[in-house]
Amino acid sequence: MKILVTGAAGFIGSHVCLSLLERGDEVIGIDNLNDYYDVNLKLDRVKRIENHDNAVNFTFTKVAVEDRPAMERLFAEQRFDKVVHLAAQAGVRYSLENPHAYIDANIVGFMNVLEGCRCNDVQHLVYASSSSVYGANESMPFSVHDNVDHPVSLYAASKKANELMAHTYSHLYNLPTTGLRFFTVYGPWGRPDMSPFLFAKAIFEERPLKVFNYGNHRRDFTYIDDIVEGIVCTLDNTATGNPDWSGENPDAASSKAPWRVYNIGAQTPVHLLEYIETIEQAAGKTAQKELLPMQPGDVPDTYADVEALVKDTGYRPKTDLKTGIKAFVEWYKDYYKIETN
Numbered sequence: 534m535k536i537l538v539t540g541a542a543g544f545i546g547s548h549v550c551l552s553l554l555e556r557g558d559e560v561i562g563i564d565n566l567n568d569y570y571d572v573n574l575k576l577d578r579v580k581r582i583e584n585h586d587n588a589v590n591f592t593f594t595k596v597a598v599e600d601r602p603a604m605e606r607l608f609a610e611q612r613f614d615k616v617v618h619l620a621a622q623a624g625v626r627y628s629l630e631n632p633h634a635y636i637d638a639n640i641v642g643f644m645n646v647l648e649g650c651r652c653n654d655v656q657h658l659v660y661a662s663s664s665s666v667y668g669a670n671e672s673m674p675f676s677v678h679d680n681v682d683h684p685v686s687l688y689a690a691s692k693k694a695n696e697l698m699a700h701t702y703s704h705l706y707n708l709p710t711t712g713l714r715f716f717t718v719y720g721p722w723g724r725p726d727m728s729p730f731l732f733a734k735a736i737f738e739e740r741p742l743k744v745f746n747y748g749n750h751r752r753d754f755t756y757i758d759d760i761v762e763g764i765v766c767t768l769d770n771t772a773t774g775n776p777d778w779s780g781e782n783p784d785a786a787s788s789k790a791p792w793r794v795y796n797i798g799a800q801t802p803v804h805l806l807e808y809i810e811t812i813e814q815a816a817g818k819t820a821q822k823e824l825l826p827m828q829p830g831d832v833p834d835t836y837a838d839v840e841a842l843v844k845d846t847g848y849r850p851k852t853d854l855k856t857g858i859k860a861f862v863e864w865y866k867d868y869y870k871i872e873t874n
């Protein structure tokens with residue numbers, strides 16, 4: 534199977550490339566290697582893929598998804614069987630600083646991916662959505678069957694827009710699409726702008742860590758291996774129309790068209806302070822905490838209902854927090870050469 538992975542130098546994308554290579558797929562990875570965070574970390578992730586035993590089946594190209602001619606060329610030349618679209622401007626907080634980056638990468642870029650799939654008979658498009666689409670919803674756990682029309686950041690709005698755009702292509706052109714709403718992903722090779730990384734860094738550097746909303750958040754953290762398994766599993770299980778879907782009582786998670794959305798989360802929300810304690814234990818050091826108010830665009834709690842994913846694919850995330858954090862902290866110490874005794 535020939536598969537395009539966009540965002541291949543990213544945290545999740547690099548792990549997905551490795552997993553697909555491992556099982557023998559041919560993988561074309563693209564990424565624009567932007568400097569939203571440390572570019573060396575992105576290059577090291579690509580190097581890691583290029584060192585895989587099956588790397589002969591891997592090609593990496595630097596492409597920006599909003600570059601329409603480049604994307605048209607790529608799709609026409611390569612004729613992918615399936616696409617995993619993960620390239621995006623990520624991060625809730627940065628969307629208040631640089632909103633245009635989200636329109637370029639997440640809206641124009643997504644459009645180019647949809648058109649590439651439509652014009653070149655791609656069999657299935659799996660793309661990253663986000664738990665942030667739940668926005669102002671307070672009904673827990675967050676269910677894919679609930680309406681998500683109240684985003685509280687432009688990042689969230691761009692991901693919800695992707696789900697809507699995908700639906701039109703599934704409806705008009707019968708393109709099978711699956712949107713995956715990820716819930717705070719963490720693990721080895723993780724993102725330096727996210728709390729697990731920021732917390733570990735502050736703990737090792739003996740600096741106070743910023744704890745927003747005075748630590749009263751609850752987050753459904755999801756270990757990277759669980760996300761990768763969920764992506765690969767849904768990629769294999771091509772979206773089909775739901776014959777029971779009715780326009781009179783429309784289910785928000787499916788359609789008559791081959792379109793669906795799933796949550797992927799651990800289904801175990803953890804209090805932020807408990808989370809910090811788990812990192813402290815793995816690091817063998819105590820954190821200094823600076824308690825701060827909630828940041829604009831943030832939501833207080835996230836909690837995934839993953840039953841739709843389990844029902845359709847049989848897959849359920851399984852890694853417990855302690856195991857996942859231990860693996861993350863071990864990687865962090867190794868990568869940044871931190872000596873502890």
Ligand SMILES: NC(=O)c1ccc[n+]([C@@H]2O[C@H](COP(=O)([O-])OP(=O)(O)OC[C@H]3O[C@@H](n4cnc5c(N)ncnc54)[C@H](O)[C@@H]3O)[C@@H](O)[C@H]2O)c1
Binds near residue numbers: 540544619
């Ligand atoms: N990590 C999480 O907790 C999380 C949660 C919800 C959703 N997501 C989504 O999952 C996907 C992957 O996230 P990640 O955590 O691996 O982030 P990441 O930033 O590590 O990976 C995204 C990659 O896409 C690349 N990219 C960005 N803009 C691009 C563009 N215009 N053209 C080509 N490449 C571009 C970046 O260089 C980066 O390597 C994203 O769509 C993100 O929005 C992630």
